Amino acid sequence: MQSRTSPTRAGRPRSAAADAAILAATRAALVELGWSKLTLGDVATRAGVAKTTLYRRWAGKNELVVDAVAELFDELRLPDRGSLAADIEGVVLQFAAILARPEAKSGLMAVVAESTRDEALRERIRASIVERQKRLVLEGRARAQARGELPLEEHPEEASRTADLIFDVVAGAVVHRTLFSAEPADEEWVRSFTRVLLTGLSSSTP
């Protein structure tokens, strides 16, 4: 008596190759058409599957694009460059490089916009993108604390809040720079940003 979501169900299994083809086709369509002109019929054609197959796996455009974009951010790695400042610069540059890609820009912003009116979608984004990359902050902090570059927190609850804050500041700054100000988050900018993040505005000299 296996539940209906049992690991091995009866019947023909879903094609894993189709999943990959659909997500890749979605990203390609995002590059060429952008969010608003992207149609599920077009994605299905690009992926070589029927439109109905697509609807059997995803509830709609929103969910599909979340999954397609989430894969992009899994490339992120925290490099060990010897100092907290250098580590931050490294990971921020990677994040900026991903956000510079057109499929990431248009896709991510659009689904976030939709998520403001769709609780389930918001949770999907949080789980598969935001929360998933928060690991980088935790890793970086632990490494810096081991080096003695950051003070050790005694209260784990406050440590968690601080990590969330850092994530919002770092990711938010890159997003705003790239999309709102529409200027590249290049090495020079990242250096300036890292300096402000570590030493604050009140610090005197460059």
Next chain:
Amino acid sequence: MQSRTSPTRAGRPRSAAADAAILAATRAALVELGWSKLTLGDVATRAGVAKTTLYRRWAGKNELVVDAVAELFDELRLPDRGSLAADIEGVVLQFAAILARPEAKSGLMAVVAESTRDEALRERIRASIVERQKRLVLEGRARAQARGELPLEEHPEEASRTADLIFDVVAGAVVHRTLFSAEPADEEWVRSFTRVLLTGLSSSTP
């Protein structure tokens, strides 16, 4: 021989009341329907004008929503609370309050997403929202320098770059907190954020 965009042209003038009604109707529709389900026909009905009138003034949904949302951010004021930290907290809380409104969330993010594939739209956003509110950073910095809380910059070019950076950090953090992390930018969060912004991560104790 007046140019065709002369201050007083011949013929019936456009109704200013219609403009206001349309923008208000757009915001109301954003609240009730969100971006994706918002239709121009519906906005026209709400505003009590014909759909064709709407198309005579705006090229499409994108431009309309930019103008409707831009008005929201004109409420922002920089309060004089006596210290840089308090000034920042005050303006960030105002910004957070605006971003908490559903019409701001869904509208702003959606047009930013579209702007990644539309140069003219990007410029419209930059001019009527981003660049327009950068005044707050310049005002705050000048005030803080007068108080001696911030060092005076000698090179105006670098001062400009720093102002842009601050704007990206502040606005980006609030946007990310509100929309990506989907948690409120309340007073406690704003205090923590301001402390990090002013003193940096390396500073020891709260």
Next chain:
DNA sequence: CCATTACGCTACGGGTCGTAGCGTAAGCGT
């Protein structure tokens, strides 16, 4: 009063949506 521009209204072809229905393909258990 006349030229000019804005407005309201109706109607239209074109496109996308999301689903239903059906025949076929691919694994699983006996």
Next chain:
DNA sequence: ACGCTTACGCTACGACCCGTAGCGTAATGG
């Protein structure tokens, strides 16, 4: 090997929205 079950491809469909054309009417300025 055979049936059971589920996935897939294909077609067709009503519903909806888009953006525009056309026309008669309303409101200004000279």
